[in-house]
Amino acid sequence: MATIIYISLAFLLIFCVMAVMSHSLLKSAIYLALASATLGVILYVLGAYWAAVIEVSVCSGLITVIFISAISLSKIKKEEVQKLYSDKKRMWFLPVMLIVVGVALIVLALANDLSLTNTAEKVTEDFREIFWNTRQADIIGQIVTILIGGIAVFVLFRDDEDKK
Amino acid sequence: MLNFQTIMLFVGFLMIIAGCYCMIRTYHMLKIIIGIEVAMKAVTMFLILAGYMNGHMGLAQAYVITAIVIEVIVAVVFAGVTIGLYKKYGNMDIRNLTELKG
C-alpha cells in the first residue's frame, strides 16, 4: 500500500507544480484534473472509496469543465496570454523553494524523530449512515451552498439588466 | 522513522505552498483559482489522512464530500465573477483591479 501511496504522492506533487507553472491555462486545467485523479487514487488506497469517487468525478470532471468553459469564454490569444502574464518566468522559484522546504521538513522530522502515528484503531462504520444521520448540519449547508451556486449562476452569468 | 502518513503531510504542505505561491505570483485570475484548487487538494488529503489516523474514515469521507461541494460552488462563483470582470476589462489581469485601494 505504502508504495502506491508514495508513487501517487510524487505524481500528485508533480502534477500540482506543473499546474501552477504551466504557461497555458488549458494545460494547467488538465494538470489539475490529473492531480485530482491521482488524489482519487490515494483516497481509494487509504480506504475512502466514496470520497475517491466524488473526487475523481467532481474535481477532475466538473471543475475542469468549469475551467475550460471559463477559459473559452475569455477569448484571449495564447501568445498574448504568455506575454501578458509570463507565468513561467514568474514561477521559476517555486520548485527550488519546494525542494528546499521539503528537504528541510524531512531533516527536521528525522532529527527530532517526529512522525505521525495512528491514534486509534479503525472503526468500522457505514459512510452513508454517518453522512445522513450525524451530518445533518453539513447537509443543510450543502443544500444551501448548491442553492447559492444556482443563484450565482443566475445572477452572475445572465447577460440582461447589466447595470443597476 | 518516516512513515507514509508523515510523508503525506509533508507533500500536503508543499502543495499548499505551491498553491499559495501561485495565488500570490500569478497575474491571471483563472490561475489564482488553480492555486486555490491545488491547496484544496492538499486539504482534502489531510482530511482523509486524519480519518485514516483516527479510524473514523466514514466521518472523514463525509467531510471531504462536503468540502468538495463547497469547492465546486466557489469555483463557479469565481468563474462568474471573473467573467464579469473580463467583460469589463477585456482581459483577466488581476493588476487591473486597483480601483479600490488606500
Place this chain on the structure above:
Amino acid sequence: MNGWILITGILIPLLGALLLPLFGKLSGKFRNIMALTFVTTAFILAVCALTGVLADKPFSARYVLPLGFSFGFLGDALAVFLAMTASFVSCIIVIYSFGYIHEYENQNEYYMMVCLFVGAMMGLVYSTNLIAIYTFWEISSLCCWRLIGFYREEITIDRANKTFIITVLGALIMLVGFMGIYSQTGTFDLTEMKGAYIPSWCVVLILFGILSKSATIPLHSWLPDAGVAPSPVTSLLHAAVLVKIGVYAYARFFVLTFEINEAFTTIVPVIAAVSALYSAGVAFRENDIKRVLAYSTISQLAFILLGLSCGEKIGIIGGLMYIMAHSVAKGGLFLCAGIVEHNIHTKDIRKMGGLAKTMPLTATAFALCACSIMGIPPFFGFFTKHMVIEGIVSSGNIVLGVLFVLCAVMTVMYLIRLFVKVFFGQQTFSEVKEGTPIMVVSVLILGIISLLLGFFSFLPSHLATMIWGLM
C-alpha cells in the same frame, strides 16, 4: 433619603434638553422659556439641597449594582456649592442668550445643548460613582463640541474638534486612572473608598484628565481657541461650567476622598504657578478680547488649583470660594465681551475704544466683574485671592506665593489694559448702541452680585468651611 431632589435636579435639565427641539418646532419663545425653566429648576433644586446640607443631613440616594458599579447621588456641601454656582450663572447666561442668540440658526440645538450641559454639570457634582462622573464629564465634552461649533464655519469646527479631542483624550486617560483605582478598591463608588490611598501613577493619570478639562498648561490650548463660539457659550464654557468640572474633580477626588502622596502638594502648585504666569503673560499681549479673557481664565484656574492643592485649610476654602467668584465674574466678563462683539462685530481690541460713552452700563458691569477678578476689595475676588495665596504661604512655599502675587499683578495689568482699550481712549465706533436690555441687565446682575458677594462673603465661606468638614 431625599435623594429624589438630586435626581430630579439632574433629570429635569437632561431630559428637558431633549424636549427643547420639539418645543422649538412649536414656538421659539416657548422653547426659550422652557429652557430657562429647566435651568432655573436645577438651581432651585440645588438650593433645596442646600437645606439638607445646612441641617447636616445631606440628601443622598444610592443603588448598588454589581461589579462595583452603582448609582449614587449625594448632595453634600461641595456638590451643592458647585451646583448652585453653576446653575445660577447658567440661568443668567440663558437669559442673556435670549438677546444674543435670537438671530442665528440652530437655536433649537443651542438651547438643547446648554440645558444638557447644565444637566451634565448637575449630574457630575451629585454623582458619587466614578463611572457616572465620567459619563457626565463626557456629556459635557459633547455639549461643548456642539456649542463651540455653533457657527458651523470651517474654523469653528476645527476648534470645536480640537476641544473635543483634548478633553476627551484627557478623560480617557483619567478613565485609565479610574481603572487603576478600581483594581485597588474593587469599586467605582466614591463613598466606599473614602480615605483610600491610591498610587501615584493613578493620581497622575487622573490629574491629566483634570488638567485637560480645567485647561492647565500644557493642556490649555483648546480654551483660547474655543473663543470662536458665541459669547454665552464661551461664558458657559470658560466661566460657569466646563472648566470648573476639572477643579471640582480635583476637590472631590484629591481633597475629599483619596489619600495621595505628599509630593503632590508641591507638584500641583508648581504646575499651577507655571500655568498662571505663562497664561497671564500671553494674555498681556493678546489682541482678541475673548482670547485675553480666555487666557485670564487659564490663569485664574491655576489660582483655584493652587488653593485646592496646597493642602492647607485656608487654601482649600479659598480655592472653593474662588470657584464661585470666578464663575460669576468671568461669566460677566465674557457676556460683556459678547455685548461688545455683538454690537461692533469685531473682537480685535485695537479697533475698539471709547465704548464707555456709548455703552456705559456694559462698561460698568465689565468694571465690576474685572475688579472681582483682579481681586480688589470689596469685591468677592479679593477674599478668595487672598485666601489662596495665604494657603500656599502657610504650606511653607513662599516662592510660589511670590510667583502668584506677581501673577496677580499681571492680572491687574492685562485686565486694565483690556478694559481701557475697549471702553476708553479714542472713540472709534460712534454709532454703537448699548446692548439689548435683557443682555445688559444680565451682565449687570453678575457684576452686582460679584460686588455683593464681597459684602456677604461669610455666606459662601460658611459653606466652604462645611466642605472642609467633609474631610
Place this chain on the structure above:
Amino acid sequence: MFNSIGEFLCHGANLIIFMVALPAICGILLWLFQKQYIVKLVIAILSSVTNLIFALGLSLHNEFFTRVPYAPFEFEFLFRVYDLCALFIVIAAVVFVLITLYTVIYSKKKHYGGLYLLYLYISFAMVNGALLSDSLGSMLFFWEGLLFPLFGILLIKNNNNPKTAVKTLTLVGLSDLLLMLGIIITSHTAGTQNLSEIENLAISGNGMLGFICIMLGALGMSGCMPFHSWIPNASDDSPTVFMVAFPGALQVILGVYLALRTVLDIYGFVPGSGISIIIMALGSVTLVFAAAMMLIQNDIKRLISYCAISQLGFLVMGIGSGLTDGIVGGLHSLIDYVFYITGLFMISGIIEKQFGTKDLRQLSGLLKRIPATMVCFIIFLLSVVGFPGFNGFLSKELIFNASLKTNVIFYICALLGTFLTALSFLRMGMSLFFEKKNAPSEIKKESKSSVGMLIPVVILSSLCIGIYSQNGLVEYALGIGKIAGVTFALIVLFAAAVLLAVFDYIYGYKKSGNALNCANHIIYAPGIKRVYKSAEKGYFDPYNWLIALVGGFSDICVRMEHGVSWVYDKAVPGMVNKVGLALHRFDNGRLSRYLYLVIGGLVFITFVFIIIK
C-alpha cells in the same frame, strides 16, 4: 461729649457703621444730590464735621477692640482704637473736612462732581477702616479698597486718554499686592493676623521678605520712590481735587501709618541695620531725585507733585532711621506734609481755575490779583523748606539729626534736597508772583469768586504757622520719651543750604534773566544734563521698567504659546495624518500585497506562539 461718643462707638459694629459706612452712605447721598449745590454743601460739611467729632471721640477714649462677625473664614474684621491710630484718624478727619469743603466748591458746576464726591467719600471710608483695623487682613481689605475709587476718579475726566489711570492702578496695585504678600507672610510667621498680638518679629528669612513687602506696599501707597511716577502724570490730567485728596493727604496718611506701625511694633526694627540703611537710601534717593525734577517743571501742579514726592523722601528717611528722633520727626513731618502739600495743591487748583492755565510760562505777576492766595502760598513754601517758626522746621531738624546719626551721606542728601527744594520754590514763587514778563492779556480774565475755595487754604496755612510744635501730641501718640533737642550747628548748616539756594537763584536769574530759567546752569551742567534728559524720556520711570519687563515676559510666553499651538494644531494631527497616509499608500490595491499581508499575519501569530511556548 467726646467720651460718650467714644463709648457709643466701642459697642459692637457701631464703629464700622459710623467710621466706614457713614462716609460711604454720605458719598452715595452726595452722588444722588449732585445737582443741588446747597444740599450737597450741607451734607458735605455735616458729614465731614460729624466724622471729625467721632474721630475726636475715639481719640479721647481708651483703647478698645471691636470685632465684626460677618467675615469669611479666618478673615477677621477686627478693630482696635489706640493712641497712634487715633492720632491718624484725627489728622485724616481734619484734612477731610477741608478737602470736602474745597472739593464741593471746586466742582460746583462740573458734571463729574457728584461721582467724584462719591469716590472721595468711599476712599475716606476705606482710609478710616484701614486705620482702625487691628487685623492685617481687614487692613488690607480697606487698603486695597482704595484702588477702585482711585481708578474711577482718574478716569472721570480722561475718557479718551486713560494712560494715567492705568499707570496709577498698575503701580498702586503692584504695591498693594506686595503688601498683600507681606501681610500674608507676616501673619504666617507671626501665627496670627492681629496687629495687637504681633510684636517684634525677627527681620530674617521669611520675616525679611515680609518686612520688605510690607514696607514697599506702605511706601508705595504713599508714593515713595519706585511707585512714585504716577503722581506727576496724574497732576497733568486729573482734577486738582484729586491731587489734593489722594497723593496730598489720604494715601500718605495710610502709607506712613503702616510704615510706622511696621517699624515700631510689628517688626523688631534695629536702627542702623542693613534694612534700615536700604530704606533710608530709598528715602534719600526719592528726596533728591524728586527735588531735582522740580527744577525743570513748568507746570505748577507737576512741580508740586514732585515736591510732594521729595517731601515724602524726608519722611521715609526719618522712619527708616528707626531712631526716636527720626520717627518723631517723621510723624511730625507727616502732619506738616498733609497740611502744606494739601494747601499747595489747593492753591494750584485756585490758580488753575482762575486763570485757566497752570503753565508757569504763561502765568506771572499774580501778586496783585490774588494777594491772599499769595500769602498762603508763601507760608506753605516756608513751611516746606523748613523755616524756623513754621511747621516744617522741627520735623526737618529732627530728621536731619536722625540721618546724621545714621550716616553722614544721608545728611548730605537731606541738605541737598533742602537746597533743591528751596531753589525750585524760589523759581516758582518768583516767576509766579513777582515777575512781570508776560502781558496780562494773555492770561484769562479772573473768573468769579473763589472765596469759598480760599477758606480751607487759609485754615491750612494758619495751621502751618500755628501748631508747629506738636511735641506733646506726638509723644502722647507714640508713647516715647523726650526727643533730643535741636542742635545749633545743624540749624546753621541748614540755613547755609537755604542761603546757598537763594544765592544760586540770584546767580541764575542774573545769568538767564528769567526766573524760570534760573536753574539752567545746574540743569545744563555737563553730566547732569544727560540725567535730566533721560529722566524726561522716562528712563527713570519704574512703570516703564515694569511694562518692559512684563512685555518681555509676555513676548516669551507668546512665542511659547505659538509653539504649543503648533504642536496641537499642526504637529500632532500632521503626525497622525502622515502615519495614516503612509499606511494608506502601502495599500495599493494589489491582490499580491494583500496576500503577502496575510502571510505576514500568519507568520506573526506563529512567532507569538513560538516565543510564548
Place this chain on the structure above:
Amino acid sequence: MNYLNYAGEAFLLIPLSAIFLNNICNKRFIEKHFHILTGAVALLQMIAAVFAFYIMDANQMLNFDFSVFGSSKITGIELFDINPVSLVFLFCIGMVAFVSVMISIRTIDVKKGSYVNLLMTLLIGMNGMVMVSDLFSLYVFLDVIGISSFVMIAMFRSRKGLEGSIKYLIISEIASIFILMGLSFISMKTGSLSFKDIGRNLLTNTFELQTILIYAAIILMIAGFSIKAGIVPFHSWLPDAHQSADTSISVLLSGIVIKIAGIYGIYVLTNIFGGIKAYQVSLAGLGIISVVVGALLAACQSHFKRIVAYSSVSQMGYILLGLSTGSTLGIVGAVAHVFSHAAFKSTLFTNAAAIHEQTGTLEIDEMGGLQSRMPVTAFSSTIAFLSTAGIPPFAGFWSKLLIVMALWGSGNQILAGFALCASILTSAYFLRLQKKVFFGKTPEHLSSVTEVTGSIKFAEILLTAVTCIVGVLFPLIIIFLHSRGLI
C-alpha cells in the same frame, strides 16, 4: 422544550421557506413586496431570538441542544445548540438584516428577487454558524456565508463590485483553506470535531508531531477567522468589499457578517483554547494592532463607507481584545460590543445610504453643510459616532468599558490603558467625517438636498433609539447578567 426546538428550527427553516416562497411567487408581485417578505423574516428572527432567550432564562438553561428534523434523536447526537451568546448573535443578525431590508427598499432597484434569495441564504449561513456544535459544520456555514457575500457584492456587476468581490473571494478562500487545515490537524488526534470533544487535553506536553500540529491548527484557525473578521493585517479585503457593495449589503457585511464569520469563530476557539497563553497574547496583539492601524487608516480616507469600514476594523480589534482575556467578563464585553457595534455600524451605513440617496455621492470631499439639510441623518450619525468612540452614555461605551475592565483584570493593565486611549483616534476620524459631511459650507450642487424620507429615516431613528436606550439602560443589563451569575 418543544418551543425552544421550534425556535431553533425557525432560525433555519424560516429563511429557507422564504427562498421557496420568493421563487414560487409571481416575480412582479414579489419584486413589489420583497421588503415585506424579508422584513418579516428578519422580524421573526428577532422575535424568535427574544422568545428563546426568555424561555431559556425562565428555565435557567445555559444551553439547549436540538436537531432540525428530529431523526438524529435515534443516534443521540444533537447537531445544533443554542445558548444565550448565540441568541445575542441571532438577535443581532435579525436586527441588521432588518436594517438591510429597510435600506434596500430605497437603494435596490433591480434584481430584487436575487437580493431576497441571497439575503436568505446569508441568514441561513449565519444562523447555522452560531447554532452548530461541531467545528466542521461551522466551517460549512462559514462558507455559506462567504459565498453568499461574494455573490451579493458582485450582484450588480459593476467594476468596483466585481473587484471587491474577487478580492474578498480569494482572501476568504485562503481563510477556508487555513481553517480546513486546522480542522484536519485537530481531527488527526480526536475522532470528532464536536466542541465537546475538543479541549485542552489535546495539548499534552510531549514533543510529538501531533501536538505541534494542534498548535499549528490553532495558529491557522486564528489566522483564518481573523481574515474573516478583517483583523489587521488580514484586513485589506474588508474596506474594498464594504465600499464596493451596495449599501444595503455593506450594512450586512460590516454590521454582522464579519462578526459572525470572524468573531464568532474566534469566540468558539476561545471557548476551546482560551486558556493558552500564546493564544491570548496573539489575539491581544492582533487586537491592539487592529485598533490602532484601523483607526489611523480611517483617518485619511475620503469615501464615507470606506471610513466606516476601517472603523469596523478598528472595532473588531476591541472585540478581539475582549476575547483575548479568556475570562467571562471579557467574553461578555466582547459579545456586548458585538451588539453595540451592530447597532452603531448599521446606523452609520444607514446614514451612508441616506446621503448617497440624497446627494448621489459618498466622497466626503464633495459634501458639506448637510447638517441643516439632513438633521435626522446628522443627528443619528453623531450618536453613532459617539457610541463608536466610546463616549458615555451610549451603548459603545459600556461594552468597551467591560472589555477594558476584563483586560485590566487579566493583568494587561498597560494594554487596557492603551486600548482605552486609542479610542481617541476613533473620535479623530469621526470628527473629520462629521466636519466634512455635516458642517462647513454646502457646495453648489448640494444646495437642494433634503432629508431622506421613508424607510431609511425610520431605520436611522430606530437604530439611534436602540443605541441610546441600550446605553442608558445598560446598568440594568449588568444587573441582569449579574443575577444570572455571568459576571
